[in-house]
Amino acid sequence: MRLLSWNVNGIRAVIGKGFGDFVAAENPDILCLQETKARPEQVQLPLELAGYHDFWNSAEKPGYSGVAVFTREKPLDVKIGLGVDRHDREGRVLTLEYADFILVNVYTPNAQDELRRLDYRLDWDEAFREHLVREASRKPVIFCGDLNVAHHEIDLARPNDNRRSPGFSDEERQSFGKLLDAGFRDTFRHHHPEKTAAYSWWSYRAGARERNVGWRIDYFGVSDPFINNVTSADILPHVHGSDHCPVGITLG
Numbered sequence: 473m474r475l476l477s478w479n480v481n482g483i484r485a486v487i488g489k490g491f492g493d494f495v496a497a498e499n500p501d502i503l504c505l506q507e508t509k510a511r512p513e514q515v516q517l518p519l520e521l522a523g524y525h526d527f528w529n530s531a532e533k534p535g536y537s538g539v540a541v542f543t544r545e546k547p548l549d550v551k552i553g554l555g556v557d558r559h560d561r562e563g564r565v566l567t568l569e570y571a572d573f574i575l576v577n578v579y580t581p582n583a584q585d586e587l588r589r590l591d592y593r594l595d596w597d598e599a600f601r602e603h604l605v606r607e608a609s610r611k612p613v614i615f616c617g618d619l620n621v622a623h624h625e626i627d628l629a630r631p632n633d634n635r636r637s638p639g640f641s642d643e644e645r646q647s648f649g650k651l652l653d654a655g656f657r658d659t660f661r662h663h664h665p666e667k668t669a670a671y672s673w674w675s676y677r678a679g680a681r682e683r684n685v686g687w688r689i690d691y692f693g694v695s696d697p698f699i700n701n702v703t704s705a706d707i708l709p710h711v712h713g714s715d716h717c718p719v720g721i722t723l724g
Contacts, residue, residue: 473723474499476708477616477690479506479579479673479716483515483540489713492518498708500720501544504566506579506618508538529553531563538563539577539617545570554603559596567607573698574607578617583638590643593620597647605654612698615656618673618716619691621648623658626668627688639689652693659692659705659721670707673716681715692721 476498480486483505495503495518503524508515512528524542529552531537547568553560566577578600583593607613621644625631634640652658664670671686680686694702703724709717 473501474720475502475504475575475614475616475692475723476500476718476720477504477506477577477692478711478718479618479690479714481507481509481714481716483508483510486713487516487518491713492520494711494713494718495520498718498720500542502575503542504575504577504616505540505542506538506577508540508563509535510538512540527566527568529563529566532561536562537579539566539579541566541568541575541577543568547575554599556599559599565600565603567603569611573612573614574610576604576607576613576615578615578619580618580620582620583641583644585638587636587638587641590638590641594643594647597644597651601651601654604651604656608655608695612695612701613656614692614694614698614721616690616692616719616721618689619648620689621645622687622689623648623661626666627671629669629671629685629687639687655696656693657696657699659694659699659702660688660707660719662699662702663705671709672707672719676715684709690716690719692719694721 511530525546526542528540549569551567564579568575583590622628622640671688672690674681674686704722711717
């Protein structure tokens, strides 16, 4: 089973940049998107997604945030949001239950310039962690999406220049560590513990992508015991159309 996750930075924009060709080439069983920036009725989906069930969680604010899941197999159950009102206005979480696992698609809030939203971000992290632990008490969990944090120095090109940047503050890195310590595994680092220059996001400024001056902030994580079901974990930097590229796992 092939699962992919991609922050598309606007689904309507990326559809005009070869999105259908990407779906046809990769042929995922489950495709999770973040930062869709649209309600489903605003989107004319490409024919390549005709065989998928689709589920959406859109922000109250138009053109902002949002997540969606496209899945060939119909899930047993779908939950929208975290069930916490202060966190459920920005369209950031979808939880789909299948026979063998629970899938959680997430677009984590950015701490923003000068870390002005850091307190909210850490509050969010705690609520999200509690959600994953609660779901994992029932079945193995797979979570994926834009977590908006580079966990270790190996996960970004210029760690020394970004010590207090959003996504690489000590507080955010420690918070992500708490998430993993709660019983989850970073699938990419499990399969590629020493791999460098492996990034999923690049600034649009100064030709960062061409020079591969990037960050790895998009993840697939799984419940610890489920890691043996993950036969591969990869990043797809050749796929363009957004400032992020897709990430994926294969289940065996």
